[in-house]
Amino acid sequence: MLRYLALKAGRALFVVWAAFTLTFVLLFVLPADPVDLLFDPAELNTVTPEVREQVADGYGFDKPVLLQYLARLGHALTGDFGSSVQSGRSVTATILDVLPSTLVLAFGALVLALLIGFVIALAATSTRRAWVRNLAEALPSGAVSVPVFLSGILVLQIFSFQLGWFPAFGDQGARSLVLPMITLAVPVSGPIAQLLVRSFATEFRSGYVTTSWAKGATRGGIVVRDVFRNASLPALTIAGITFGNLIAGSVITETVFARQGIGRMTQAAINTLDIPLVQGIVVLVAASFAVINLVVDLIYPLLDPRLRATLATGSPLTA
Amino acid sequence: MTAELDVLAAPARPGRASPPAGRLGRLAQQPFLVLSWIIVLVVIGWAVAPGLFTSYGPYDGDSAAGFAPPSAEHWFGTDRLGRDLFARSVYGAHTTLTATLLAVLVAFGIGTVVGLIAGFGGGIVDTAIMRVVDVFLAIPSLLLAMVVVSVLGYSTQNIALAVGVSSIASFARVMRAQVLAVMTQDYVKAAYGLGGGRLRVLVRHVVPNSLNSVIALAALEVGTAVLAVASLGFLGYGAPPPQPEWGLLVAEGRDYVAVHPWASIMPGLALALVVISTHRISTSYRKEHRR
Numbered sequence: 001m002l003r004y005l006a007l008k009a010g011r012a013l014f015v016v017w018a019a020f021t022l023t024f025v026l027l028f029v030l031p032a033d034p035v036d037l038l039f040d041p042a043e044l045n046t047v048t049p050e051v052r053e054q055v056a057d058g059y060g061f062d063k064p065v066l067l068q069y070l071a072r073l074g075h076a077l078t079g080d081f082g083s084s085v086q087s088g089r090s091v092t093a094t095i096l097d098v099l100p101s102t103l104v105l106a107f108g109a110l111v112l113a114l115l116i117g118f119v120i121a122l123a124a125t126s127t128r129r130a131w132v133r134n135l136a137e138a139l140p141s142g143a144v145s146v147p148v149f150l151s152g153i154l155v156l157q158i159f160s161f162q163l164g165w166f167p168a169f170g171d172q173g174a175r176s177l178v179l180p181m182i183t184l185a186v187p188v189s190g191p192i193a194q195l196l197v198r199s200f201a202t203e204f205r206s207g208y209v210t211t212s213w214a215k216g217a218t219r220g221g222i223v224v225r226d227v228f229r230n231a232s233l234p235a236l237t238i239a240g241i242t243f244g245n246l247i248a249g250s251v252i253t254e255t256v257f258a259r260q261g262i263g264r265m266t267q268a269a270i271n272t273l274d275i276p277l278v279q280g281i282v283v284l285v286a287a288s289f290a291v292i293n294l295v296v297d298l299i300y301p302l303l304d305p306r307l308r309a310t311l312a313t314g315s316p317l318t319a
Numbered sequence: 320m321t322a323e324l325d326v327l328a329a330p331a332r333p334g335r336a337s338p339p340a341g342r343l344g345r346l347a348q349q350p351f352l353v354l355s356w357i358i359v360l361v362v363i364g365w366a367v368a369p370g371l372f373t374s375y376g377p378y379d380g381d382s383a384a385g386f387a388p389p390s391a392e393h394w395f396g397t398d399r400l401g402r403d404l405f406a407r408s409v410y411g412a413h414t415t416l417t418a419t420l421l422a423v424l425v426a427f428g429i430g431t432v433v434g435l436i437a438g439f440g441g442g443i444v445d446t447a448i449m450r451v452v453d454v455f456l457a458i459p460s461l462l463l464a465m466v467v468v469s470v471l472g473y474s475t476q477n478i479a480l481a482v483g484v485s486s487i488a489s490f491a492r493v494m495r496a497q498v499l500a501v502m503t504q505d506y507v508k509a510a511y512g513l514g515g516g517r518l519r520v521l522v523r524h525v526v527p528n529s530l531n532s533v534i535a536l537a538a539l540e541v542g543t544a545v546l547a548v549a550s551l552g553f554l555g556y557g558a559p560p561p562q563p564e565w566g567l568l569v570a571e572g573r574d575y576v577a578v579h580p581w582a583s584i585m586p587g588l589a590l591a592l593v594v595i596s597t598h599r600i601s602t603s604y605r606k607e608h609r610r
Contacts, residue, residue: 144598150591286457
């Protein structure tokens with residue numbers, strides 16, 4: 001058990017370190033002259049050589065790459081990713097400023113997406129009509145196929161401009177959260193629903209369900225009492241994918257609805273080539289991903305007694 | 320186990336009892352699949368010979384006829400400068416689909432080789448490669464693609480490379496899993512037993528038998544890559560404005576969405592239809608090859 005824990009935690013740490021190193025190589029080493037990236041491309045020609053030197057000195061670009069790397073890594077370990085080129089404020093503070101706004105949006109969208117996923121899976125499993133089942137099975141692939149920017153614009157058009165139910169832009173109050181939440185929930189719900197439909201179907205054909213049929217249980221009773229509990233657990237295995245979808249979706253959603261948040265800040269940081277900020281965001285996202293997967297790996301055995309037994313006997317579980 | 324259960328489940332599904340013979344017969348039973356193929360083929364036609372599908376040019380504008388709603392004359396309506404949006408969508412197919420193709424080729428080519436080396440090499444090589452793959456999987460592909468594009472510079476070609484690079488990891492993982500599965504098969508052991516060298520076994524047996532799942536993934540990746548390319552175009556990392564590109568078309572219309580919604584919705588719907596169709600096709604491919 002301890003070995004399992006240490007292995008998983010070690011892998012998570014490695015991912016975060018490697019994400020830092022990867023972004024360092026991509027952003028600080030590969031560009032021919034990283035100083036170029038620090039200025040707005042439109043204003044690049046007006047920058048004097050003195051200013052360039054000063055900047056290169058300030059960022060340590062004149063030192064050997066390895067020293068730069070070690071210095072940045074050392075600072076990053078204490079949570080210091082340097083300061084944003086655009087605002088001059090510390091990267092950590094800049095990210096923390098907008099993080100709550102994205103967390104609220106992402107959490108709301110996640111809850112909604114889970115709801116959609118379960119409704120689709122329940123509908124597909126409990127119906128006797130083939131066309132309802134076919135529709136429920138086709139919906140998830142439709143949900144991931146519609147571009148987020150299109151669904152955002154459609155939702156905006158219908159519920160804001162036509163019906164006037166919700167404000168179109170901005171981030172004031174709960175009402176402004178509804179449309180972005182729906183927009184973000186749609187693509188996130190797709191993979192969840194797909195997985196749930198499959199695992200509901202598998203469980204529905206399993207032995208204990210046949211036993212319940214034999215005992216005279218109703219279809220609805222079986223779905224709710226037997227299948228629902230056993231088939232929900234696998235949804236945890238795609239927590240990492242779900243997180244990635246939430247992040248990618250929030251970039252587009254926040255842009256369409258002009259909300260402040262990590263997604264829109266990422267886009268702005270990349271547009272203005274705010275390298276330290278981009279690196280900070282990427283490392284934060286990779287770290288969150290690693291932590292989420294670590295937590296899932298650790299709590300999964302607690303929730304599934306069969307896995308717990310495998311772990312206790314010490315047989316190799318992971319490849 | 321599954322065979323038995325399939326028999327139990329069979330009566331619930333209509334149309335399974337007597338599958339008609341031949342590929343075309345099966346196709347005729349699935350109207351949506353046929354429709355998907357038609358949509359994809361038409362859009363490929365747009366990309367190859369746009370002049371056959373529209374008499375308007377992508378840049379021909381008549382500013383007096385700006386923001387016309389969809390009509391018989393202008394199927395998708397016109398944009399701010401009176402340019403026909405259907406023509407711009409047709410010509411945009413070339414930009415978007417070429418980028419998609421390049422992205423999938425990059426991801427498929429590099430990912431397959433990396434996965435093959437990991438799976439066939441084994442040991443420390445495998446461990447090292449898979450840990451790197453883990454890192455790429457930990458960064459959402461849109462974010463990774465954005466970072467890569469910011470380093471390479473803004474253009475549709477670079478978008479394609481970025482989208483491709485960000486999908487290498489998933490291809491590598493699937494290929495490695497397949498290679499590992501194939502290597503335990505008896506025919507591989509038999510090939511070694513017959514005196515085949517490692518290279519011969521690799522080329523003759525492991526590679527051909529591992530590719531099927533990766534090709535299925537590539538089919539699925541086409542839809543995902545179209546979306547990613549268009550998303551990056553929408554965010555403004557692709558071709559500069561006068562050029563027609565699907566994501567950019569939606570972005571251009573977005574500024575006027577309150578008053579002239581079709582300017583961004585029509586090109587967006589065309590894009591969504593294409594992605595849905597490719598997903599439908601790749602699903603049926605996977606189903607056919609699992610049996």
